[in-house]
Amino acid sequence: EAGVTQSPTHLIKTRGQQATLRCSPISGHTSVYWYQQALGLGLQFLLWYDEGEERNRGNFPPRFSGRQFPNYSSELNVNALELEDSALYLCASSFGMLFGDGTRLSIL
Amino acid sequence: GIQVEQSPPDLILQEGANSTLRCNFSDSVNNLQWFHQNPWGQLINLFYIPSGTKQNGRLSATTVATERYSLLYISSSQTTDSGVYFCAVEHWGGGSQGNLIFGKGTKLSVKP
Numbered sequence: 199e200a201g202v203t204q205s206p207t208h209l210i211k212t213r214g215q216q217a218t219l220r221c222s223p224i225s226g227h228t229s230v231y232w233y234q235q236a237l238g239l240g241l242q243f244l245l246w247y248d249e250g251e252e253r254n255r256g257n258f259p260p261r262f263s264g265r266q267f268p269n270y271s272s273e274l275n276v277n278a279l280e281l282e283d284s285a286l287y288l289c290a291s292s293f294g295m296l297f298g299d300g301t302r303l304s305i306l
Numbered sequence: 307g308i309q310v311e312q313s314p315p316d317l318i319l320q321e322g323a324n325s326t327l328r329c330n331f332s333d334s335v336n337n338l339q340w341f342h343q344n345p346w347g348q349l350i351n352l353f354y355i356p357s358g359t360k361q362n363g364r365l366s367a368t369t370v371a372t373e374r375y376s377l378l379y380i381s382s383s384q385t386t387d388s389g390v391y392f393c394a395v396e397h398w399g400g401g402s403q404g405n406l407i408f409g410k411g412t413k414l415s416v417k418p
Contacts, residue, residue: 243407246404297348
């Protein structure tokens, strides 16, 4: 059984650009959770999608958004990138919180 | 919101030693999990343990929900146990479902 897959592994952007991160949950899992792990800030909840709907979001500005597709994969979009958006972005699958390996986003 | 405090923040062990990591939380929880983040950043789910005791090989965990703490025991530590151990809790009230609150972690270094 394939685990949670995230792409890309690394992403380098400049300030003001947009970034798109992708996540595929474990087959059969309908929920996807996004977390940000920024240096010095720890792991923070970003978004929860289930059955195609946004169920909850953390304390992040609206330029952090996403969606979940009919196959339950998910995208996280970050607009108007700022230096402090540099972080490891982790996606987790359903109730067991099985995490992918993350996307490391670097803002130059 | 719920506060999660982990102790100690750093721990250095000699290979073969045992250790106990602690997680205190400030309110009742519906979900408590322990994770290990290895030096490459991979976050591995160790235990789902909102109450009671579980064991998995050299690792075991106990949560006393009424006293709002959880303990993670590592026995006969190995160098591969190095990394950061996180406790995370979830409280379903007040629109917080789906939001795991992570502690700051315990950084464990196991020396050969």
